[in-house]
Amino acid sequence: MSTTADLITHLKAALKAAHMTYADLAQALGMAESSVKRMFARGDMPLSRIDAICRALKMDFAELAQRVADAQPLLAELTLEQERTVVADEKLLLVAVNVLSQWTAEQMTGAYRLTEAEVVKYLAQLDRIGIIELKPGNRYRLKLAKTFRWRPHGPVMQFFQEHVVLDYFGGGFDGHGEGLLLVHGSISSALAPSFIERLQRVAQDFAQQHQTDQKLPPAQRRGYTLVLGMRDWELAAFARLRR
Numbered sequence: 001m002s003t004t005a006d007l008i009t010h011l012k013a014a015l016k017a018a019h020m021t022y023a024d025l026a027q028a029l030g031m032a033e034s035s036v037k038r039m040f041a042r043g044d045m046p047l048s049r050i051d052a053i054c055r056a057l058k059m060d061f062a063e064l065a066q067r068v069a070d071a072q073p074l075l076a077e078l079t080l081e082q083e084r085t086v087v088a089d090e091k092l093l094l095v096a097v098n099v100l101s102q103w104t105a106e107q108m109t110g111a112y113r114l115t116e117a118e119v120v121k122y123l124a125q126l127d128r129i130g131i132i133e134l135k136p137g138n139r140y141r142l143k144l145a146k147t148f149r150w151r152p153h154g155p156v157m158q159f160f161q162e163h164v165v166l167d168y169f170g171g172g173f174d175g176h177g178e179g180l181l182l183v184h185g186s187i188s189s190a191l192a193p194s195f196i197e198r199l200q201r202v203a204q205d206f207a208q209q210h211q212t213d214q215k216l217p218p219a220q221r222r223g224y225t226l227v228l229g230m231r232d233w234e235l236a237a238f239a240r241l242r243r
Helices: 004-017 022-029 033-042 047-056 061-071 080-087 090-100 105-111 116-129 155-163 165-169 192-215
Strands: 132-134 140-142
Touching: 004 033, 004 047, 004 061, 022 033, 022 047, 047 061, 080 090, 080 116, 080 155, 090 105, 090 116, 090 140, 105 116, 116 132, 116 140, 155 165
Parallel strands: none
Antiparallel strands: 132 140
C-alpha cells in the first residue's frame, strides 16, 4: 500500500515534470500559494486533496498510485516468514516458481492440474506476500529484482535440497541443450568472489533470455533449469584420507 508520503513525493515530481509552480497549483485549487507550500512542506494532506491535485495535473489517482508502486524497491530476497509461507503449500510453491518464469494463469492451468480458481487464489496470496502485484485479468507484475535468490539456508532451499537435488542430479545431462560440468581447483581466496559474480551474470543472462523468448510459440520453447554453485568443499571420502 502506498503511504501518503510516497504519494506526495511523486506529486512533487509530477508538478516539476508539468512545469507547474506552487502558484499555478494554488490557482487551480482555489487556495493561497502559502497554504499550498505549507501543505507540501508538512507532507501531510488528505486523499481528497491529493485527488484534487491529480485533477489539476490532468492525471487520475490510479496513475499516481501506479507510479508509486513502480518506484518501490524490488526484492532481492524474501524474509524467513515469507519463504515459510511459500513452502508450506506445495501448490503455492508451484505457482511461485511459475511466476518467477513469468507464466500466465492460462499457462499454469493448461500445464498442471490446477483450476483457475486455485491459480487466482495462489496469485492473490503471492500478492499479499509481496512477490507480485496482482492486476485485473489475473495479470501480475513481478516485484523481485533481477538479482533475486532464495535465502541460502532458508526454507525454500532446504526444501529443494531435501526433495529436489537427488532427482535433478539423477538425470543423464545428455539431452539436447543439457550439460553437467564439474571442475576442481585451488585458486586465490581473494579471486573467488569474482567467479561468483560471473556465475550471477550467467544466471541473469539466462533469466533475460527467458523473458525475451516468451514471444516465441510454446512449441519452440522448452523448460530448462540452470543450477550454478561454487563451494570451498572436498568430498568427504577424500577428506578422510588427508594427513
